[in-house]
Amino acid sequence: MGGLVLVTGGAGFIGSHLIPKILAAGMRVRVLDSLSSQVHGAIPKDLQWLEQEGVEFIRGDVVLREDWMRAVEGVDAIVHLAAETGTGQSMYEVARYNEVNSQATALMFDVLGKVESKTVNRVLLSSSRSVYGEGAYVCPSCNGARMYPGSRSAEVLGREQWEPTCPQCSGTLQVVSTHETDGVSPASIYAATKYAQEDLVRIGCESMGLGYVIYRLQNVYGERQSLNNPYTGILSIFSTKIRRNGELPLFEDGEESRDFVHVDDVADALLQGLLVPTAPNTIINVGSGVATSVKEVASELSRAFGSEPKLVVTGQFRVGDIRHNYADISRLKNLLNVEPKVTLAAGLKRFAHWVEEQPVPEDRLEQANNELRARNLMN
Ligand SMILES: NC(=O)c1ccc[n+]([C@@H]2O[C@H](COP(=O)([O-])OP(=O)(O)OC[C@H]3O[C@@H](n4cnc5c(N)ncnc54)[C@H](O)[C@@H]3O)[C@@H](O)[C@H]2O)c1
Structure with missing residues (x-):
């Protein structure tokens, strides 16, 4: 199978796992990524893998029309991953989240409608389980x-x-477990922008006759997830605490649960959306299908680092956080023939092993929490 795939946000966590799989499947890749400093640090590093054969890198911004124009030229499919991803941060950086997530997706369709060569035939979107709000x-x-x-x-x-x-x-x-047909009720600005993206992709693709897959990703974790971004990624935040020998603060009573899915399984699901001969043109949950409490995941992660869990139930809470959500993954199996393979224990070991090879990041959790408290979004 040949073809050129544009991966926006391809220099990020999920993109870094997806791109090698796309190349291995015989396609070429173009990346459009701004190398956001919140994700990559002030001086981006460890991006040599982007220089490999078959990958063309455009440093550009999805909010800019001219960058989309360059990026979509001659492309067969788009995997739209670029986004601002901090749920808490979205509650006070509202316009920025709307611009990068919703408006930039609208811009993509504007450009696709205007470019002369209409080569794109499929769009994949990484949406989020946050659109459901609470689970079912x-x-x-x-x-x-x-x-x-x-x-x-x-x-x-x-x-x-x-x-x-x-x-x-x-x-x-x-x-x-939450099914794709269950009720949707975004509880944060981030979630609202992801839901807006979904509608734009569904309506934009249907009107242009493009195939599409909208993925509602659960909590994705694994090697190469940003260790710098204090606004997202509970396992990154916990891993920094563990390495600094600190206690792991559990919000609420620690019994809130999430569906943790390893990035390798997510990359398989995305790849399959490019490979299936007919696009399903629907929404597909991507998760492990298993609910794990934050208390359990914190303990398991500590053990993966070879430490005794040091957990503190803080009773703190953030407005907009949900209590439970885990995915019904029957569509993932039936429509894309993808079955998650990485167990939580094995995935956390892989993650911990990778983290140990990285410099110990600054612990900026308190700073991020203080930003929320200043806006009455956290107690
Ligand atoms: N990681 C998760 O748990 C998770 C869960 C649900 C949904 N998602 C979605 O998956 C996608 C990818 O997430 P990720 O975890 O790889 O995030 P990430 O932050 O690691 O990667 C995002 C990439 O997008 C780039 N980017 C940000 N703003 C940009 C802009 N304006 N123009 C161009 N590039 C820009 C960043 O530089 C980064 O390389 C996002 O759409 C996110 O909403 C992720």
Whole structure:
């Protein structure tokens, strides 16, 4: 299989795993990436892999029309990964998140509509499970009906009432895996911009006759995830604490859960979206399909570093955080024939091994938390 694939944000974490797979499948790659200093540090490093045969690198910005014009020339498919990714930060850098995530996606379609050579036939988008807000639940007191509780208010969280309650009877809910057809309720500006991207890709592709896949990624972790960005990546943040011999602060009561999926499995899912002969033209969850509490993942990560877990339940909370969400991955299996392979224990060992080869980063968590507190977004 030949062809040229544009990967926006390709110098980032997920791109760095996807690109070698695209090359190995016989396609060429063009990367459009601004090398954002929040992700790559002031002086980007460890990007030699981008210089390999088959990769063309354009340092450019997805918010600029001329950069898109250069980037899409002669391209067969686009994997649109470039984005601002900090959920908490998005709540006060609202215009920036809207511009880089939503507006830049609109610009992509504007440019695709205007370029003379219409070579692009497929678009893949990395959206996020954050568009769901809280995951799906069932209420045993309401005959097991599926429920989508709204986001928890600062007042409710302040009472340490962590678990969402049934919107109909206020009873106790049971979390279940979230399906692509479940309700959507973005609870942060980041999530709102990812949802806007989804609509733009669906409507833009349908109107232009392009195939598409919209991936709702759960919590992706693994080698090469940014260790500099204090606004995102719980496992990066914990890994820095472990290496500095510090305690791991668990928000709420530590029982909140996420679906941690190794980046290698995510890259397989994205690659398959390029390879399947007919694009599914739909939304596909990408996760491990397993819920893991933050307490469990913090302990397992500590063990992967060979340390005894030092956990502190802080009772702190951030407005806009969800309590639970894990993916129903039947579409991933049925439509893309991808089955996640990396277990959490094995993935965390791989991650820890890589982290140990990196310089110990500055611990900037408190700085990021203070930015939220100054805006009443954290207690
Ligand atoms: N990592 C996760 O857990 C996760 C979960 C859900 C969704 N996603 C989505 O996956 C995508 C990739 O995430 P990642 O984890 O690889 O992030 P990352 O921050 O490692 O990579 C993003 C890349 O985009 C580049 N970039 C940022 N702004 C840009 C701009 N204006 N113009 C051009 N390039 C720009 C950055 O320099 C970086 O190289 C994002 O769209 C993100 O929303 C990630």
